[in-house]
Amino acid sequence: MPPSIHPVDLITALRQKHLTPAIVFLTSRRACDEAMESFDVADIVLPPARQEVIAAALDRVIANYPSVAEHPLIPTVRRIGVAAHHAGHLPSWKIAIEELMRQGCLDAVFATTTLAAGVDFPARTVVITQSSIRKARDFTDLTIGEVQQIAGRAGRRGKDQVGFAVITPSPYIDLGVLTKGLTGHPESIDSQFTITYPMVLNLLKAHPHEQIHAILAKSFAQFQLNQRAELLERKLDTLHVQMEPFGPRVCTDWITQWQTFDQARRQRPHRLQVKQQESPELTARFHFMTPGRVVGLTRGRGIVLRQYRSKGQRNPMISVLRPDGAVTECPAATVAEVFDRVFECDETSAFPWCSAASFDELHYQLTELPTRLPTLPIIVPKVSESLPDAIVQSLGDFPCPTCSSRPACQKDVAVASRLRQEQHRHTKSIQALRASLWHRFQERVEVLQTFGYLTPSAHLTDDGEWARLIRIDHSLLITELIRAEAFAGADPALLTGVMASIAHDDDRPGAFPRISTGLSSLLGQVRKLAESLSPYEDPPLLRADIAAVAERWIADPTLTWIGLCRLTTMAEGDIYRLLARTLEFLSQIHTLHATHPGLADSAAKAIALIRRGVLEELP
Amino acid sequence: MTTDELERLLAQQPVAVLHRLARGRVHRHFRAGKRRLIELLLQHSSQNLAGLESDLQTLIIDRQGQSQLPPGATRTAHRVPSPPQKRSPNRGGEPETSEPAVSLTAWLEGLGVPPPQPFVPDPWQSEALAALDDTDVVVSVPTGSGKTYVAVEAARRAMEDNRTVIYTSPLKALSNTKFTEFSKIFGSDKVGILTGDRQENGQAPLLIMTTEILRNLLYDAASGEIDVRLDTLGLVILDESQYIADPERGVVWEETIIFCPSQAKLLLLSASIGNPQDIADWLTSIRPTASRLVRHSKRTVPLRAGYLHPNGKLVPLFKTAAIPSGHPNHLHPETKRLFHEYEDETMPSGRSRR
CATH class of the missing domain: 3.40.50.300 (P-loop containing nucleotide triphosphate hydrolases)
Structure with missing residues (x-):
């Protein structure tokens, strides 16, 4: 089939x-x-x-x-x-x-x-x-x-x-x-409102800057944005209703109050845990209780034979040689003093933790020790205790622990804070929806100010006065070209060629006539300018081959329509549309006759030359 | 054809024809003998008699054509064998209702030229025209319902009132067509046209232009280069105003509507859109008077949908003759079968059907 x-x-x-x-x-x-x-x-x-x-x-x-x-x-x-x-x-x-x-x-x-x-x-x-x-x-x-x-x-x-x-x-x-x-039921349509440069200039020509806000508010775009904003507002209202049971309690802003309190509360047990483990002082001292060290215990003195951590609780422990020759195990915490005296100790891995000779030697040394010994100055590293302290202190400031509504707060805080977050989000989007058009307008105004079409007080400059008459796509590029005098002395054919390449927005490939060197170099300039303007306005395709088609039609008045069609693989209808659109662009240029008589004259000539053959015949 | 007649006709056919007819209609038809096959086909015919009949006729004709060929040529495959049918014909979609599907004859009924009738405006047309006396009107009706009549009548009334009328359309070609059409109706001295490349009779009371041109006029008027004619402007007709949603040009419609002088009435003519009420509400919010929405979704000339198989067979697309609004799955069983067959044959193998 x-x-x-x-x-x-x-x-x-x-x-x-x-x-x-x-x-x-x-x-x-x-x-x-x-x-x-x-x-x-x-x-x-x-x-x-x-x-x-x-x-x-x-x-x-x-x-x-x-x-x-x-x-x-x-x-x-x-x-x-x-x-x-x-x-x-x-x-x-x-x-x-x-x-x-x-x-x-x-x-x-x-x-x-x-x-x-x-x-x-x-x-x-x-x-x-x-x-x-x-x-x-x-x-x-x-x-x-x-x-x-x-x-x-x-x-x-x-x-x-x-x-x-x-x-x-x-x-x-x-x-x-x-x-x-x-x-089916047809789709809803949405506004496609965009703020164009000519729109800004024309609005500012007719209305003072402060009235524009009201005019933009009349657009269908704003109407639909408002609809969305109203939808959000309705949601906001329901949120308000939902929030009502969570209204002011003992404190007006109980959600924040509770959240800070909760945060502080969460940090406290963490600190307590540190204290339970071992004091930084003990850690520092334990470090010095190496085999051979003389330490003072609650009763008498001794020499450390080994240090270890108890298997179950991981408490720091030491084995100590006592003056009576016994070896006792005691927690490091019971050590009262760490003296500045260390003896050689030949460690072994089994009881009595050192070699027999070393044991006797140490025992002898222990009995021979003077009554007064210097203690070891041990620097205890400061643990950053300020933060937990502050919290501990501020916890005392919170009314929550003793507050009567504490159980209610604790129960509701999850729901209430989520609702409040949503409220904030909606309020923000509503503001954005209501002001977005105005912001976009302001952006355009700033661009036009930097280019010198508008004064800092948003009035039209001399350039702005004529630029507002160019009300077509790529208007910024065209007005900038005119200001750069790119068309100075350009004959109608060149002008038409450039306008055609700006006007044409189809990328259908094909074969086209050869372009003249004059137009080619002019297009190079245009391309460079369009490139530099691309942050402010999407550049047109600027196809040289398309420009050549339009240029031929103007440059050679004897060329027939059939002849033009033979020069390119473009379909007749496409050539026609290209020339008709170019004509529209040229007639916009023609409206500048008061300020740019030479250019308008050239445009008028080009218009007269385009209208022949098939283009004249049409209604 | 009655069931008895059909049974007799089926009994006359060789079993091969019956099998071919049963393909896609009867599950596991190859297992059935001739008598059982006829029984099953008759059962199926209650679902779609017309499809079965027409297929049977084609098969009989095919067979007659073959029998005229010299023996030996009969065996040449003249039809690509369809892949084995693994499923019953009404798989997928909704369960078939007991209501039988429409036949092609019933579907084609009414085809032809209606008897000439004196022109009577539809109620919605009169409603739109009456409302236009007091306020702006948004019209949203299906394509081909007679929006032009409303435009012409509204223009006539405004012109009788010595008011200027502007009619805009999105495309230059449409403007040109309307210019010719309106010139015939009102006389060529009453109608002018302004487009980007054409200006004729610019002082006429009825001006046709592209929307861009009107927007430019309104800007010029707003900035002080007063065009006196805007004072006498009584009616602005924006045809195809669903273009307000055009990504590139939609903004022009908005500008035009925003800057349209308040003494002029607006008439927005649009094809069926989903939210015409929004447009009307918007107009109400920015125009001096509350605007009126005129909408309806019933077509003046009823529409029927059909399915034409590449082999030239025409069947109704839906089970009902009219288009079942809101029920895209109410397909005609015959269409369903033919389209699945088509998909099976054209889809690259291994690709699953959507």
């Missing part, structure tokens, strides 16, 4: 069920063109009577738009009554096809889904072949609104009792997206 129905079979099937006229939405222009090609060999020609009707209708359109007559699709349209309608065609062709559809002459039109909104003609049937649409290089699923927009073309008021939306599968179609689109 073929992956999708053949266009000829499709038309045959539709005719058989009397479902014509139909609009067939296809994925791409190429698919539309290929569908048209497949009719070249098809033998599903219309009866002569209908062919004549189409021919007559076409002739009427051609009388208004001569360029239609040369269109390569005309024979297919006449013979079979099908046509293609997409952005690659000239507007005159699209008008012709729309007119034929309105008169009901055609059986089917192949159109691209991308242009579904621009297809402003109904049919009895709409054929849908895909569930996704190409948006900015990626395929995304059709939204419910889009499916309904497409299906909505089916059924002509007054000419049809019923309209039909027919789905025919192609690879990678997702039937679920389409059925959901047909049966």
Whole structure:
């Protein structure tokens, strides 16, 4: 089975069920063109009577738009009554096809889904072949609104009792997206408000800076932000209600009070544990109780034979040789003094912990010791006790331990603090929602001030006065170019070339005519400037090949439309749109005639030169 | 065809045809003998008689065509064998309701040109026009419901009142179409057009422009370069105003609405959107009078959805003839079967179905 129905079979099937006229939405222009090609060999020609009707209708359109007559699709349209309608065609062709559809002459039109909104003609049937649409290089699923927009073309008021939306599968179609689109409720729409440089300049021209806030507040964007803020406020209100049982108790801000108290309380047992283990003093002294050291015990003196930690409690212990020759085990804590006297001691690993000779020697030395011995000065390292102390002290300051509401506080604090955190968060987001537009406006104002379009008091400078008239995309780049006098002495062709490269935002590749050196170096300048402006404004594509197409059209007034189309692989419709958009940009430049007469003059010349051939013919 | 007739017809067919017919309809049909197979097929026909009948007809025709071929050529496979069916036909989705699915004949019923009727405006159209006398109106209706009639009538009334009307559309092509259309209705001296590259009859009482041009006009008026004609402006019609959600150009609609002079009425015409009430509420909050929302979701010309299989077979898409609003899973069993078959054949092997 073929992956999708053949266009000829499709038309045959539709005719058989009397479902014509139909609009067939296809994925791409190429698919539309290929569908048209497949009719070249098809033998599903219309009866002569209908062919004549189409021919007559076409002739009427051609009388208004001569360029239609040369269109390569005309024979297919006449013979079979099908046509293609997409952005690659000239507007005159699209008008012709729309007119034929309105008169009901055609059986089917192949159109691209991308242009579904621009297809402003109904049919009895709409054929849908895909569930996704190409948006900015990626395929995304059709939204419910889009499916309904497409299906909505089916059924002509007054000419049809019923309209039909027919789905025919192609690879990678997702039937679920389409059925959901047909049966669903369209999506909500959201404001896409952005603050543009010309908007800032025009607002500040007409209104003082302090009134702008009120104007921005009138936008749909702010309306929707407010809706979200109100939603949060309602949540905030419920939070307030939930917080009520946790209102002021003995202390007004009991949550904070309890939290600090709790924190302090948590730190205290930690400190107590340290004390329980062993004092830093003992640790320091234990360090010096090495074998051979003379120590003073509660009763008499002795010489340390070994030190160890008790197995169970890990208490510091020592084995001591007493003057009577006995070896006793005692905790290091019982040592009263550590003397500054050490004897040689030959340690062994078993009782009596030193060699027999060493034992006798030590015993002898012990009995021979003078009555007074100097003690060892032991420096006890300071443990940072200040913090726990402070807490211990401040714990005394807390009323909590004795407070009557202590059990309630202890129970509620988890819930209450979470609620309070949420409250803070909501309050912050509400503030952000209410002020975000104004902040964005202020950002734009600052940029315009650094560039010198606005004075520090946010009034328009001389440059700002004219710059506000440029109300198109990439306005900052264009006004900066004018200020840098990039167009000084530039002829209309160069100006058109640059404007075309700024205006064109499609990255469809292709073959294009050669660019002149003058335009190429000028574009280099423009590119550099656009690069430096990129933190403030997204740079345009600035394609040199596109600039060359527009330049050719202006530079060579004898060039015909067909000639221009032969120079490039761009589709006719794309060239037309490029020139039309360039025309719009140029007419904006033309409005600067008061301040930049030379430039406006050049723009006027370019406008006059662009309007010829096909571009003049159109409505 | 009655059940008896169908039974007789099935009995006449060789068992191979019956098996082919049962494929995808009857679970484990290859186990059944001829009599049992007929029984099962008849059981299935209660679910979808039309699909079964039409498939049977195709098979019979196919067979007749084959029998005319010289013997030996009959065995050539003219159809890619479908992979073995492992599941019953109504797996997945919702349990089938007892209600039988619509037949193709019933689905196609009503096709054709309605008898000519005198034009009577729909209630919503009259409602929108009446409301426009006092306040701004937001219209949100399905594509093709007759928004243009409201625009034309509203423009006519405002012009009879010696007021200027501005009509904007998002696309230059649409502006041009409307210019031609309105010129026919009101006479070419009454209609002018202003777009980025075309200016004709700029002093006419009904001006058609792109929304960007209107925005620029309003800015010029606000900054003191007064355009006197804004004082006489009585009505601003913004067509396709769902463009307010366009990522790049939506801001222009907002600017236009914010700066629209308060004495002029606004008429926002939009395709079906999810939250028209929001738009109306917004207008109410910034305009002098409370705006009126006119919405409906019923199409003037009812819509039906179908499924056309690549082999040329047409079946209704849903179980009901009309589109079952809110029930995307109420698919016609025949569509379900054909689409699964299609997916099985086109999906690269090993890839699981969504």
